[in-house]
Amino acid sequence: MAYHRRSARPTNEASHVVVVGGGLAGLATSVWLAERGYRITLVEKRGRLGGRTISFEVAGVRRLVDNGPHLFAGCYDALLRYTGTIGTRDRLLWDAPPFAVRTGPDRLLTMRSPKWLPRRTHRVLGLAWLAWPPIPLRDRPAALRTWLALAAAARKPRPELDSVTVDRWLHSIGAPRSLRALVLDQFVIGLLNEKPERVSAYTFAQALHFLTGRALAGNLRAGDAVWPRVSLHELFVAPAEQFLRDRYAEILTGTGISDVVLESDCATGVQLSDGRTIAADAVVLAVPPWSLTTLIDHGNLGRFDEFAPARKIEAAPISSVYVWLDRPLRMRRLAENLRDTTIEWVFDTGGMHGDTADGHCYALAVSASYDVLHLKNAEFISRAVQSLHQHYPDSIDAQVLRTHVIHQPRATFSAQPGFEDLRLPQRTSIPGLFLAGDWTRTELPSTMEAAAESASRAVEAVVQCLGIRPPSFRSM
Ligand SMILES: Cc1cc2nc3c(=O)[nH]c(=O)nc-3n(C[C@H](O)[C@H](O)[C@H](O)COP(=O)(O)OP(=O)(O)OC[C@H]3O[C@@H](n4cnc5c(N)ncnc54)[C@H](O)[C@@H]3O)c2cc1C
Structure with a gap:
């Protein structure tokens, strides 16, 4: 001891x-x-x-490697206060809100607004994009109704929602499949680390209430991503x-x-x-x-x-594989959310840490990872690298210098x-x-x-x- x-x-x-x-x-x-x-x-x-x-040493890597990528938001007041108390605020990297959905090699849906617009307008345009993503025209009225229902739930979460899952609730308010597939389901999984068909609609509404509440209270950076530089x-x-x-x-x-x-x-x-x-x-x-x-x-x-x-x-699991490549993937954002692959998130860990001395390090993560938790490491790595090939053409010729798999069966509670x-x-x-x-x-x-x-x-x-x-x- x-x-x-x-x-x-x-x-x-x-x-x-x-x-x-x-x-x-x-x-x-x-x-x-x-x-x-x-x-x-x-x-x-x-x-x-x-x-x-927690962070570990990995053979051949000079930097410590985390038990999985961790994102926090500009509205995490208590956590920011904690970093203030222990004196590590300068080890944080403030980034734009994490709305970056990659649907293919050349397709990254992300908020884009001219740089000359004031910061406040960037956030508003980002939300507008989220509310109005490229889904079929016929689904747009239902999408609008869905966002209005979400806004009402966020304004005042109703405890009765704790008796239904997000999946059933979204179904009951007529959320179109296209909206769910492109934005909503992954948003739920990212926020709650649980599948929509398992997680409580009340917990979701409360999380929205918390996020929007802190933004409306005047924190313009409430939705911004905050990444560890270390x-x-x-x-x-x-x-x-x-x-x-x-x-x-x-x-x-x-x-x-x-x-x-x-x-x-x-x-x-x-x-x-x-x-x-x-x-x-x-x-x-x-x-x-x-x-x-x-x-x-x-x-x-x-x-x-x-x-x-x-x-x-x-508990709900999270699985990650860290991959070191001999070249960059040329991601447009520090974190991108992938569609139609095993891997859900790619985090440019080397970019966040500003260090590529041991190779270009990417953390590939799966939230609520019930489907991959029991895969052998070799199989999980192979599927992860396949996900990269599908979305980042530069990875096809890249040499994989090393990999490190971390399954956390009890990463979060399952609400x-x-x-x-x-x-x-x-x-x-x-x-x-x-x-x-x-x-x-x-x-x-x-x-x-x-x-x-x-x-x-x-x-x-x-x-x-x-x-x-x-x-x-x-x-x-
Ligand atoms: C891979 C992964 C990715 C995540 N991603 C994010 C993210 O992006 N954003 C985010 O906000 N959150 C994320 N989380 C969740 C976040 O890390 C946790 O919610 C948070 O760290 C929980 O902290 P805690 O102190 O409540 O519990 P813990 O960190 O579990 O601490 C509890 C401690 O108690 C100790 N303990 C247990 N029993 C005893 C005992 N009898 N005596 C003494 N000690 C005991 C344990 O060993 C442990 O160290 C992620 C978690 C994981 C695992």
Whole structure:
């Protein structure tokens, strides 16, 4: 077990919070609580921090490679605040909204507007394109009605929509097939990492509500794509670890917790898998629902019915293959969404990082990847390269220098109908016990923003419960 400790520690006056889980939610919770002067112990069961935003070394490549490409949007306020706190905002690359649909070698549908138009007009034209894509003339009235129905759902998401899938809902409002095939279905999959025939229409409406709400609140860049210029480790993890060490937090990796310690039904600490106990004034469980289920099944939390909904939450997969080529694909955008191929997204990772020293690196990704999850690597790579050949003629003669496949069976939660009732609030009924994580109650889909937003809410709940103690650090 790795055990990192600074040669300085806070005085005992500060309240002590144990945060369990070193993914984005746990990191943001720890960072924001440490910023407010709390004494933090962060416990992560894996050998290192990062959770689902983790980066690896790949043989022959100098840069770290992420567990899959991650996009965030200009409306991810909580996540942007987190990068501000840990000082990595300058490692972000702001790009135009990700409306770039490639239907063939020479056909990229994307918002195009003259550069001399003001930025605000670019966004409006982009939305107009999205609303009026090149579909048959006869489908256009139905397309218009569909967009109006979507706008109404986004304005005020109706909870009854949580009983139907997006597929059934789109069918019921008469969404034309052509619109779905060109834009809508992939939009749903990209936003929610789930197939329209599985995902809740309410979760979709809420995601639209969130996106449009932040745009209408005056954030003109709400829909812009924001790309990491560096690996996720360098963007979110290593700087947070440093931030915490600088504030004398204790970081335990390589050991999980096996239980929450309760005294008179109040949380007073955690039991580690190696048998040790850590006492705390408050405990924040920033673990995914499937890990919470293990704690419920084998520990004290099993006595409390309020956690039972977490058992029902299922996961959805994402599969990616990183491909290094000896030449560029000459993409027009940093990310393009492909049609009629195995691969759904091509990300120009080398272009985002501004580095092609090890070859031109592209991340080819499939969301809700049930269809490719069980393919042998060789078969998945072959289909991925075939997808490139179909859409990028330059790839046909390119030499593939190396490839790296990553299947993440539990990439996100799967928001199926009824999901909204399964989301638990950050404040539990147990005094001193709080939850965080992308799946806990926010209005957001399974995203980094949901993880950061849940952390923000958990921090407020902890502060309300413990009160603010001023920073009280001293050197040993
Ligand atoms: C391939 C991929 C692509 C993605 N793409 C995007 C994207 O483009 N945009 C976007 O916004 N989001 C994307 N996501 C989703 C996003 O990464 C997640 O929503 C977010 O990272 C979840 O963070 P979290 O902290 O809630 O959970 P996690 O990152 O899962 O963190 C939970 C942590 O808790 C630890 N843990 C569990 N049990 C215990 C225990 N008993 N004791 C101690 N520790 C424990 C786990 O090891 C883990 O480190 C993607 C995810 C994947 C996998």
